[in-house]
Amino acid sequence: MSNIIEIKQLHKSFVSDKGEVEALRDVSLEIEKNDIYGIIGLSGAGKSTLVRCMNLLERPTSGQVIVNGKELTKLSDKQLRSERRKIGMIFQHFNLLMQRSVLDNVAFPLEIAGKSKKEARRKAAEYLDAVGLSEKASAYPAQLSGGQKQRVAIARVLASKPEILLCDEATSALDPQTTKSILSLLKEINEKYGITIVVITHEMSVIQEICKHVAVLEHGKLVESGPTEELFRAPKTVEAKKLVFSGSEHILEMTSERVVRVSFHGVSAYEPTLGNIILETKTPINILYANTSTVNGNAEGEMLLQLPSDNEKADHIIKYFKEKGLNPEEVNASVITAGNTDDN
Amino acid sequence: MQVLSQQEILMIIEGLRDTLIIVGFSTFFGYVLGLPLGIILAVTDKEGIKPNLIIYKTLDLVTNILRSFPFIILLVVLIPVTRAIVGKSYGIGATIVPLVFAAAPFIGRMVESSLKEVDKGTIEAAQSLGAGNGTIIFKVLIAEARTSLLVGATIAFGTILGYSAMAGAVGGGGLGSIAIRYGYNRFQPQILWPSVIILILLVQLFQVIGMRLSKKLDKRKR
Numbered sequence: 001m002s003n004i005i006e007i008k009q010l011h012k013s014f015v016s017d018k019g020e021v022e023a024l025r026d027v028s029l030e031i032e033k034n035d036i037y038g039i040i041g042l043s044g045a046g047k048s049t050l051v052r053c054m055n056l057l058e059r060p061t062s063g064q065v066i067v068n069g070k071e072l073t074k075l076s077d078k079q080l081r082s083e084r085r086k087i088g089m090i091f092q093h094f095n096l097l098m099q100r101s102v103l104d105n106v107a108f109p110l111e112i113a114g115k116s117k118k119e120a121r122r123k124a125a126e127y128l129d130a131v132g133l134s135e136k137a138s139a140y141p142a143q144l145s146g147g148q149k150q151r152v153a154i155a156r157v158l159a160s161k162p163e164i165l166l167c168d169e170a171t172s173a174l175d176p177q178t179t180k181s182i183l184s185l186l187k188e189i190n191e192k193y194g195i196t197i198v199v200i201t202h203e204m205s206v207i208q209e210i211c212k213h214v215a216v217l218e219h220g221k222l223v224e225s226g227p228t229e230e231l232f233r234a235p236k237t238v239e240a241k242k243l244v245f246s247g248s249e250h251i252l253e254m255t256s257e258r259v260v261r262v263s264f265h266g267v268s269a270y271e272p273t274l275g276n277i278i279l280e281t282k283t284p285i286n287i288l289y290a291n292t293s294t295v296n297g298n299a300e301g302e303m304l305l306q307l308p309s310d311n312e313k314a315d316h317i318i319k320y321f322k323e324k325g326l327n328p329e330e331v332n333a334s335v336i337t338a339g340n341t342d343d344n
Numbered sequence: 345m346q347v348l349s350q351q352e353i354l355m356i357i358e359g360l361r362d363t364l365i366i367v368g369f370s371t372f373f374g375y376v377l378g379l380p381l382g383i384i385l386a387v388t389d390k391e392g393i394k395p396n397l398i399i400y401k402t403l404d405l406v407t408n409i410l411r412s413f414p415f416i417i418l419l420v421v422l423i424p425v426t427r428a429i430v431g432k433s434y435g436i437g438a439t440i441v442p443l444v445f446a447a448a449p450f451i452g453r454m455v456e457s458s459l460k461e462v463d464k465g466t467i468e469a470a471q472s473l474g475a476g477n478g479t480i481i482f483k484v485l486i487a488e489a490r491t492s493l494l495v496g497a498t499i500a501f502g503t504i505l506g507y508s509a510m511a512g513a514v515g516g517g518g519l520g521s522i523a524i525r526y527g528y529n530r531f532q533p534q535i536l537w538p539s540v541i542i543l544i545l546l547v548q549l550f551q552v553i554g555m556r557l558s559k560k561l562d563k564r565k566r
Contacts, residue, residue, distance in 0.1 A: 055472055077476075085474035095469035098564045099488050109473045111483070140563040153469075160473055 004164060004196050005031040005054060010063035012049055012220075023049040024060070025220045031213070036190050036197045038211030038228065040204065040243060046220040047200045051166050054198065055087040056080060068163065085113065088157030088195075092169035094149040096141040102152050103128060103137040109160035127155040131185065147178035154185060158193070165189065167199045171206060183209045204243055208232070208295050216240045232293075232300050233263045234327055241331075244302070245289075258314050259288065262326040263302040273324050274303075277317055283308045285317070304331070348534055355522060356538055362436055363518035363546070366508045369440050371501055374447030378500075381407065381448060382455020383481060389460070393467060393477055403452075410449040415507050418442055419514055439508060439516030447504050454496035458489045491562040498554025502547045509543065519543055 012024040023046045031037045041047045052058035053065055056072050065072045070083060096105050106127050110120035128134055131151040141149055150170060157165060167186065171179040187210050190197050199211060207214050207228060215225035218239040224231065235241045245261075264273070278285055286306035293300055307314040321328035348356075385403055388396040413421070422442045423433045430437035462485050470484045486493065509520020519539045527536020 057468055057472060081474040081476055083474075084472060087472070089469070089472040091465055091469060093465055095463070095465040097466060097470075097484065097488060098463075099490060099562075101563075108470070108483070112470075112473055112475050112479055142564045156473070166472075 002033050003030045004033040004035075004068060005029075005198070006064070006066040007050075007053070008064040008066070010050070010053060010065065011061045012046075012053060012058065013061050023220050024053070027063075027217075027220070027222045029215055029222060029225060031196065031198060033196055034190070034194055035213055036187070036199065036211050038199045038201065038207040038214040039217055040201055040207050040214060041217035043202055045217045047202075047217050048168055050217065051089075051168050051198060051200045054164075054166055055084050055089060057089075085109070085160045086162050087164045087166060088160060088162035089166040089168065090150065090153045090157055090170045092172045094141070094146070094153045094173075096149060096152055096156070098141050100140075101137065102133065102139050102141065102144070105141065105152055106155045106159050109156060113160065124155075124159055127159045128152075130158065131155045145178075146174050147182060150174065150178075150182050151185065154182075154189070158189070162195060164196045164198065167197065167201075169200055169202070172201070172203070179206070180209070186210060205293075208293050208300075212296060216243060229265065229295050229298060229300065232295055232302070233265055234329075245304075258307040258309070258311075259331050260305050260307055260318060260321070261302065261329045261331050262305060262321050263300070264326050265298055265300050273321070273326065274305075277320050280320075281308075281313055281317060283310070283313050283317075348538070352535060355526075356519070356535070356542070359517070359519040359522040359539065360542055360546075363505070363508060363520065363543070366436055366439050366443065366511075366516070366518050367501065367505050370443035370447055370504050370508065371497070373440070373444040374451045374500065374504065375497075377444065377448035378451025379455055381452030382459065383485075385452060385456040386459035386485065387477070387481065389456075391460075391464075393471075393480055407449040407452055410445065411453070413446075415442075415446050415510055416514075418446055419511060434515035436517040439511040439518070443504055443507055443511065446507055447500060450503065451496070451500050454500060455493065458492035458496055459485045461492055462488045491558045491564075494554060494558040494561065498551055498558075501550050501554070505543065505547055505550075 007027055007029045010024050010027040011022070013020050013022045015021075027046075027050060039047045039050060049058055053060050054067065056065065060073065067083065067087060072080065072083060075083060097108065100108070103121060103124050106124035107117070107120035110123050111117065115123065125134070125137065128137055131154050133148060133151050133155065136144065136148065136152075141152065144152065165186070170186075171182050174182060183206065186197055186199075189195050190210075197210075199206060201207060211228050213226065214228045214231050216223050216231070216237065216239050224235070224237045224240045231240055232244060235244045274285065274287075285308070287303060288306050289302075289304040291302050307317055318328045318330070381403065385400065385407070386392055387394050388400040388403075390397065390400070410418075419442045422445055425445075426438050426441040427433050429441050432438055466488060467480060467484055470480050475484070508516065508518055509523065512518060512521025512524045515521075519542055523536050523539035523543075526532045527539060
């Protein structure tokens with residue numbers, strides 16, 4: 001019910017040499033307190049611009065940005081600075097102060113808040129401990145790995161006691177292993193400190209891993225949003241499907257016949273549905289693509305199945321899937337490859 | 345080559361002292377004016393943290409005009425100003441005034457370019473933490489650019505030293521002045537060369553010290 005972030009009819013355009021570029025077009029969204037909210041889109045979709053409007057690093061051309069009940073665009077510089085302390089942000093390239101030690105990086109927001117150097121350092125040590133980097137206190141950022149740098153950035157953000165944490169492609173420069181550990185740290189922060197987290201990413205796996213809600217952004221427009229499980233189970237728009245199906249493009253040449261996409265979740269993942277129907281119809285079904293993943297602790301699976309060319313049998317199989325609650329959905333190459341073939 | 349007389353040796357030592365005083369004060373006052381100038385240029389630039397086209401363009405123009413004056417002309421043009429400030433138009437004090445005017449815009453440009461090297465992402469991170477412009481200038485821009493600023497100071501010192509020798513031509517003090525008056529005008533190579541060599545050594549020395557210091561202060565490596 002209580003929304004910590006509300007974006008209303010947000011527009012943002014940039015003036016470049018080639019004329020005006022619309023980065024965001026009429027974006028509206030609401031983020032609840034304590035949520036982990038993902039915003040996904042391909043590069044150039046406008047997601048970074050959107051998240052940077054949430055702390056006014058970027059000023060929207062029009063529209064409202066209401067954070068914690070305050071309309072940010074109406075605040076004075078001084079008021080904005082004090083609001084920004086409650087909106088932390090971490091970045092793809094970490095953006096640490098390279099000439100300051102790790103400890104002094106974490107102490108920086110405390111210095112901004114007017115604490116003495118000694119007090120700031122004492123507090124900073126606690127936050128450094130919270131991200132598991134106490135032993136690196138006197139090291140400099142250049143001596144750390146990417147994952148460690150992001151941990152320092154997180155400790156630095158925590159030191160300003162934010163209510164919101166914006167993550168702008170925070171794991172995009174990290175390897176999969178490190179990404180996982182950073183994501184679980186973010187999850188921990190969300191639970192332990194009750195910080196609302198907004199995650200910007202182009203990777204579906206990041207959304208799957210931690211986001212409770214997700215919004216899909218394409219060409220500056222918000223095309224779909226809702227709970228993460230729902231988006232995975234039944235993506236409504238072409239853009240969302242494209243993202244959910246990402247990784248399956250290479251097998252699309254084989255879809256000359258009828259192809260159906262099924263998704264299953266929870267208990268149905270354990271039923272041999274596919275085996276049963278193959279035995280029943282005595283027709284082979286070709287598995288084009290399959291993926292099982294855990295979305296917020298629930299098993300979610302999806303498959304692309306090539307059905308027999310015999311329409312009667314194919315219809316029968318679809319009906320069977322429907323009965324079993326697998327949300328069968330006929331797809332064709334043009335839908336799945338929409339991004340490649342009819343890209344606006 | 346004749347051996348130097350004790351008197352001549354004394355003169356060269358005094359010249360060295362004068363040169364150090366002239367260059368030291370000129371660099372110092374050059375930074376007193378040039379550092380704020382460079383900061384304002386970097387901050388008010390359209391990519392800066394507080395863009396202001398009018399301030400930027402005005403300072404940009406003034407800086408360019410002063411920078412394009414040949415130093416020897418500036419020296420002469422500034423004589424009334426020099427007289428107003430130090431009371432006379434020759435000697436050590438009178439050399440410092442035009443040197444400061446020549447050095448400040450040069451230093452300003454160097455400071456500007458050093459500060460602009462600071463990663464924009466780092467500045468944004470500070471902004472997102474609620475840092476005001478003052479904090480960003482001192483704790484982010486200057487702190488992060490310190491290595492580059494120090495390298496700039498080393499270059500500025502060398503340049504001012506070179507200018508100070510030219511000031512000798514119009515009655516300034518220091519080694520450069522000695523080299524011109526005795527070495528060149530009176531054709532006394534035994535005075536010319538030691539003066540020049542000392543100047544070379546001086547530049548070397550400060551270059552080495554500056555580079556060592558900036559390397560030591562740079563925490564971006566390893």
